[in-house]
Amino acid sequence: MDDKGLTPxxxxxxxxxxxxxxxxxxxxxxxxxxxxDAGQADQLQVQRLKKRKLLLRDKLARLEDLLTPDIIA
Structure with missing residues (x-):
């Protein structure tokens, strides 16, 4: 196990x-x-896609933090 307690x-x-x-x-x-580009940008649909994208970015950050060892500054 590594520093975060994760198995390989x-x-x-x-x-x-x-x-x-x-x-x-x-x-x-x-x-x-x-x-x-298609000129059919339904603003509600674009907003939903952007919100989903932000949620994914946050989830990615949390998961990447699990892989990064803590550094004591």
Whole structure:
């Protein structure tokens, strides 16, 4: 086990989950851009996509913190 108490299997699962979330985040970026480029930007839909993107970013930050060792300053 490492400093955070994660087994190698748990660490690998976290890395895999982080990669999936990053991909979903990129997909949302592309979807928002496509809506804007098509000139059919339904503001409510764009807002929902942006909100989902922010939630993903926050979740990514939390998961990445689990992988980063604490540094005492």
């Amino acid at each position: 299997e748990e660490r690998a699962a976290l890395v895999e989950q982080i990669e999936r979330l990053r991909e979903e985040h990129r997909d949302l970026d592309a979807a928002i851009e496509a809506l804007r």
